[in-house]
Amino acid sequence: MSPLAFYPLAFVCIASAMGVVLSRNPVRSALSLVASLFCLAVFYVFLQAHLVAALQIIVYAGAVMVLFLFVITLLNLESDRGLGEKPVLSAIGFGAGAIVAGGLIAALSRTSLGARAVTLVPTFGTTKVLARQLFGDYLVAFELTSMLLLVAVVGAVVLAKRDGSYEGDEQEAAVPARSEEASH
Amino acid sequence: MHAAATEVTASLPIAVSYLRYIPLAPLVGVLFHVALGYRLGRRAVGLVACAAVAVSFALAAKAFLTVLGSAAGTVVTDNVYQWLSSGEFTANVTFSVDALSSVMIMVVTGVGFLIHLYSIGYMAHEEDYARFFAYLNLFTAAMLVLVLADNLPLMFVGWEGVGLCSYLLIGFWYTDPEKASAGKKAFLVNRIGDAGFVLGAFTIFWALVDLGQGSLTFATINARAAELPAWASLAGALLLFVGATGKSAQIPLYVWLPDAMAGPTPVSALIHAATMVTAGVYMVARLHGLFEAAPAALQVVGIVGAATALLAATIGIAQTDIKKVLAYSTVSQLGYMFLALGVGAYGAGIFHVMTHAFFKALLFLGAGSVIHGLHDEQDIRRMGGVAQKMPITHATFALGVLAIAGVPGLSGFFSKDEILASAYAGGHFGLWICGVLGASITAFYMTRLYVLTFRGKFRGDHHKWDHAHESPIQMTLPLMVLAALAVVGGYVGVPEVLGGNNAFAEYLAPSVGHHQLGLAAGTELMLMGISVAAALTGIGLAWVMYSKGPDADLILKNKLGGLYQQMREAYNIDAVYDALVVQPLMRASDALWHSVDVRVIDGVANGTAAAVNSAGEGWRRWSTGNVQHYMLTVLVGVAALILALTLSSLIGVAG
């Protein structure tokens, strides 16, 4: 991938990622995330991973982000306060963040990765090869992921569904008297 | 320096399977009290409790007679099962009785039985009778495990057990918060000692593993101690001694024992005389091989013992609570025992353990009888003339006082004299001086206690005087038996210079070696004379001063000035500990909690959740602070970890 394409794209990607974090407005944050995900998808394309790039756009930039925005607008979330009111904490946060970022930059800029020559097989990134990997070497991980998603769905339903006894609970809780009948 | 002859006869084991029932019998008693005690009533509880200890006593006597009747060096062992085993580390549940432990089990079960018997009468009006006897039996069982154990880990089971039971028993009258906190203090101070015990055991274990011996039996430790590296034996011995100072109430961990008076009097007797406090002395004697391999540690033992003996005695002068006086006298007498161990006279130390068990149990039970008779009066300034109302208690108590003071012919005289002679013979002149001074002071404050309690006129409330009465037979019978023992108990160890053959020391020799005094008869008699003179001076002085009543304290107060106040307040050691240890710890706890955790978490958990009505608003609160603070902490943690890893890698590269 040519540096001419890489650096501008990388800049946009990082800038929009920072936009997600720094923006006080939730809608703006979400839109920045979309931009960032798009940039990533472009990287995948450059890396010959076409299928992943497509999935990235369809699933994340598309479906997931739509849901995000939907929820944000539905709940009418307002802008949020940060740690701002305590400058000491902000300073600590910046300091620690700087150390982590500095460590990462220092570490990644020194790796031997650049020196490693990688030759890709012609079929790299095709659906067929990806499928072989996914349903071969990583079958267990793949299957277990589906279970993980199921757990997440069940959990989401449990938390979202209105309890039949919710109202009643509130009332009972307000009365300090013991409620024996519930346990028998 | 050390005249102790360490040639311990090779042990001749006799395998039996009845030793396990010695601690098991009281344990069964515990189960009985817990399960059936409340249903079957007081008589059954008292009967079972005493019977359980009686069974232990009978079996202990059997073991004792076996050891006594067999060749020197016989050890009766009962290997129950392998308890712990992993890698190089093994520990068995094995009980063994040799000369040393046979003496101990006889004392524990014998005196323990009398105390149980006494408790039937003393606790007769107590509501929670079954619970009390359950603890009492459990205490006895734990002490028996401690004494019978043939290895350090098993000993630690008993060691912690007695600590726990003392906590339960001291706090028995739980309606009084002061008493409950005294129990807690006893347990915590003991835990500090226990940490020393554990670390000492670890040290020795790994030093032994280096010698290819992954075992912590006493036989192994004593046999191989000489081969251990010097640092290991020294560190191990000192750490174990820290444990001993906790259990046996020596400087710097003696602070719990005086507070332990909060418990019912029979409990005090059990703790002070027959069980708990002698554990440290027993442990050091048990591991005499290790301590001899580390002479510096032994020196520390001796110095701490002498210092404690003297310090506690001076505190005893200024106390006004009958039980507090006895408590400090226990601390002081334990000091003598450690003094003996420190100069290598293990036999003399154990001899004093035994005689002390007799007269201290007697004194405590006597004090209990007085307290019982005077309806819970404990202040000796409000007693006096009790002799008229309680003749048996008076007579037996007087014998106890004479014994502890070291009046010739009574048990305390023989054992204390042997200790002092050993100190002198070993060239520990300073320790000897401390001992003689302490003996004189002991005689003084014990006489003060006796005179103020039993002589003169009653100074308290007339109602109490009118209702004062002699205690029932369950209480006076143990007093009489103990008084007899306090008188004659010393005759098993009459020194050669007085025409005896010191049979007690001979009997113990296979376990702890024979300590040769190596003194000329004249010197020995002279030493004896000095200590008797010291004791008689103390007795005489106190008698003259306190016959006029407790106001004689003022004379001391004027003479000693500020020092007297310090003595009365036990040198404020508690306050020092509080300021140096407890408060900093509590402050640290609060600081850590408030600075990090509370501000981050608690604000929401306690305050806000109650104030917020709707979930939506609640969500806003969470999202605007606490979780962010959390994440900040995580971020700082990440940064710190990265720095730490880089640092450790740099050091690794450099090193």
Added chain:
Amino acid sequence: MTQAINSGLPLIVACSWALLLIVVEMFSGDRRFVGVAWMGVIGLAVTAAMSVHYASVPAVYGNALALDGYAVYFNLLACTLGAAAMLLSIDYLGDAGIVRGEYYSLMFFAVIGVVIMAAATDLIVMFIGLETMSMAVYVLAGIRKSDLRSNEAALKYFLLGALASALLLYGVALLYTITGSTVLADVSKALSDTQHAGADHLVLLLATGLVLIGFGFKIAAVPFHLWAPDVYEGAPTTVTAFMATAVKAGGFAALMRTVLVALAPMRAELAPVLWGAAAVTMTLGNVVALRQTSLKRMLAYSSIAHTGYLLVGVTAGTNEAGSSVLFYLAAYGAMNIGAFGVMAALARRGRGCEKISDFSGLAQTHPAMACAMALFMLSLTGIPPLGGFVGKLYVFTAAMHAGLVWLVVIAALNSVVSAAYYLGVVRTMYFDNAPADVLPPARPYAAVVVAVAAVVTILLGVAPSPVLGSAARAFSKVLLG
């Protein structure tokens, strides 16, 4: 191939069973869900039995999972703890206003997560296990929806857990970039080859640190412990019982495999960091626990302190230390399930049972419960001859053997401090007077669980050999080379 399928069978059966639970729950007419709970317990028993039956050493399915001794040990532990938590929950849930049958299937899934974490020999699979467990527990923590504290606990746990997971995943990604593999053994091999290629060293350090943080969060090691007191307090008591025991066991299962196998070549750099984490974690946990008035928070800090003790074993990293950690987790599980069990057994709506002072005079009103609670407290303190003592003894002995003398000294001093607050509970139960408003009688199911936990706590102290032996066997083949 058959063997491969066989060793995967327990997991397959467990997943199917959990799905079945969801379905059964829908048709359950019983609002107490006793049948569902029992079905969950039976399912866990079946899973445990099958994992013992099909145990095999080699990794299966592309080196992703191994049903080796280590996995089987944690399987049994997690299934037992999960079953205990389920039995505790019967009747507790209804009283706490939780009428959700999904509760049991979620708990089942959480156990499956632990099982996967212990059996995983691949970092990705391990991560999925961790997420499965976490996801289920996030929801369980917040399942009492009418209670703000429960909601808050769940949300906090979720947000911070997500952060920790992200860091962990980033660490795994970095490891993969350098070593080209996520399989533990391969990572280890690649690391020992590239270890001294200076250029990659810093990245590896970073990756190691990030992985440590991910697991450190789950086991509540300082400074990633802050969630624990809050979440323990806010979550329903039965869920807290599960979190304190099974979730922690899962965290340690994954942490030990990762640190001692995959990251073994990084030992020199890791050891000082683990040392420090162990020392700071146990000290902070114990010191802060001193001043707690809520029993749940106190136990949360106590659980942080115990993480510190366990980290001592991980720091030592020998065979002996590893097996001692396994044993400790079992003993710790028994006594903590018991302690939380007592709380769950007595808790009633509108009648707090979470403050230490709520247990005043328990010895008079509930002698058996008080006795059991005292036993658990003493075991947590490390009083012989109880399970906690033997666990500590083994961990410290192993650490001493590995030369961690000062760490053991710190640990011993810590256990002195800890006696103060554990004893506070005993004192309150035995030496304080019972309030006029006496706690209700213990729930029968919970009482049985507490009784079993008490017996196990005693047995692990008096006759630890069988469990100790199986822990030693379980760990014997984990370390490479």
